[in-house]
Amino acid sequence: xxxxxxxxKRGLKKGPWTPEEDEILVEYxxxxxxxxxxxxxxxxxxxxxxxxxCRLRWTNYLRPDIKRGPFTQxxxxxxxxxxxxxxxxxxxxxxxxxxxxxxxxxxxWNTHLKKRLVCMGLDPQTHEPVNSCxxxxxxxxxxxxxxxxxxxxxxxxAEARLSRESSLFHPNPVGGTDSDYFLRIWNSEVGESFxxxxxxxxxxxxxxxxQASSSTKCGSMSAITTEICPILGGSSIAGSNQNEDTxxxxxxxxxxxxxxxxxxSSSDELEDSSENALQLLLDFxxxxxxxxxxxxxxxxxxxxxxxxxxxxxxxx
DNA sequence: AAGACGCCCAACCGCGAAGTG
DNA sequence: GCACTTCGCGGTTGGGCGTCT
Numbered sequence: 001x002x003x004x005x006x007x008x009k010r011g012l013k014k015g016p017w018t019p020e021e022d023e024i025l026v027e028y029x030x031x032x033x034x035x036x037x038x039x040x041x042x043x044x045x046x047x048x049x050x051x052x053x054c055r056l057r058w059t060n061y062l063r064p065d066i067k068r069g070p071f072t073q074x075x076x077x078x079x080x081x082x083x084x085x086x087x088x089x090x091x092x093x094x095x096x097x098x099x100x101x102x103x104x105x106x107x108x109w110n111t112h113l114k115k116r117l118v119c120m121g122l123d124p125q126t127h128e129p130v131n132s133c134x135x136x137x138x139x140x141x142x143x144x145x146x147x148x149x150x151x152x153x154x155x156x157x158a159e160a161r162l163s164r165e166s167s168l169f170h171p172n173p174v175g176g177t178d179s180d181y182f183l184r185i186w187n188s189e190v191g192e193s194f195x196x197x198x199x200x201x202x203x204x205x206x207x208x209x210x211q212a213s214s215s216t217k218c219g220s221m222s223a224i225t226t227e228i229c230p231i232l233g234g235s236s237i238a239g240s241n242q243n244e245d246t247x248x249x250x251x252x253x254x255x256x257x258x259x260x261x262x263x264x265s266s267s268d269e270l271e272d273s274s275e276n277a278l279q280l281l282l283d284f285x286x287x288x289x290x291x292x293x294x295x296x297x298x299x300x301x302x303x304x305x306x307x308x309x310x311x312x313x314x315x316x
Numbered sequence: 317a318a319g320a321c322g323c324c325c326a327a328c329c330g331c332g333a334a335g336t337g
Numbered sequence: 338g339c340a341c342t343t344c345g346c347g348g349t350t351g352g353g354c355g356t357c358t
Contacts, residue, residue, distance in 0.1 A: 016327075057327085060326075
């Protein structure tokens with residue numbers, strides 16, 4: 001089947017949008033209570049653009065709920081964490097960061113976060129260590145953990161869809177707190193499934209079918225193990241305005257700390273890295289303030305010992 | 317001061333999924 | 338089930354801008 005062109009390209013404008021075009025597009029969408037068919041929008045609105053270009057401009061720039069300004073450290077942490085689970089599924093990741101677009105997150109990843117991981121000796125795709133000396137921390141993902149990652153990936157995607165749909169009716173206020181982000185994830189099915197898994201409900205992953213289907217492009221839970229401590233649990237991340245040398249030193253320092261920590265805990269305690277990864281994911285600190293979780297510990301049915309232990313590991 | 321270089325990000329391209337008749 | 342359209346996503350690009358030499 002041949003691919004239909006997105007529009008008749010003759011006579012259509014390309015390149016940067018002018019303020020006038022922006023205004024026309026915004027006015028049209030406001031007046032019509034939505035964009036309707038993107039394909040017919042430019043014609044109806046009187047724009048010399050293809051529908052695709054209009055959609056992109058709207059979703060990435062003109063949408064009223066878009067959050068401007070640089071990413072916060074917490075947002076960056078969340079992006080890294082979600083990337084470890086979802087891989088390059090920017091739209092799904094963006095759905096967990098209100099006001100941020102997939103394009104923005106993709107750019108952030110490609111320009112900052114990826115380099116930071118590389119700099120720390122981690123493969124930006126798998127989030128696993130790339131150098132041979134890191135074997136002590138490179139725990140191969142078990143079929144169980146790989147399946148979990150795949151499973152959570154599918155759930156996150158579904159949630160992202162719901163989130164997008166519901167946001168049409170209940171737009172997220174720009175400037176929600178970081179706790180809001182994590183509470184939302186925590187209270188979602190993703191959080192629930194992690195809680196269940198941590199409580200010992202591991203039977204869902206035991207079947208040969210599960211194992212056979214466990215290959216995933218979304219990264220592994222062992223990857224999360226390796227990334228959470230330096231990046232998510234770190235008290236400081238090299239700022240984007242730091243120069244390359246400083247950044248690399250900082251990353252190197254984290255890598256060394258991480259490896260040291262791994263050596264210390266390479267005993268049976270970390271034998272099943274997947275469980276530890278899940279624990280880490282459950283309780284990594286944000287600005288050392290996770291009190292909102294601890295306060296409601298009973299509600300989430302998470303044993304305090306688990307929080308304490310993994311927090312300890314994370315802070316090593 | 318000016319050219320070279322590198323970074324950032326808005327926008328484009330092409331593919332695949334979903335929707336429709 | 339098929340043919341076709343529309344939409345959304347992820348990868349990539351190129352121009353603007355800041356920094357370095």
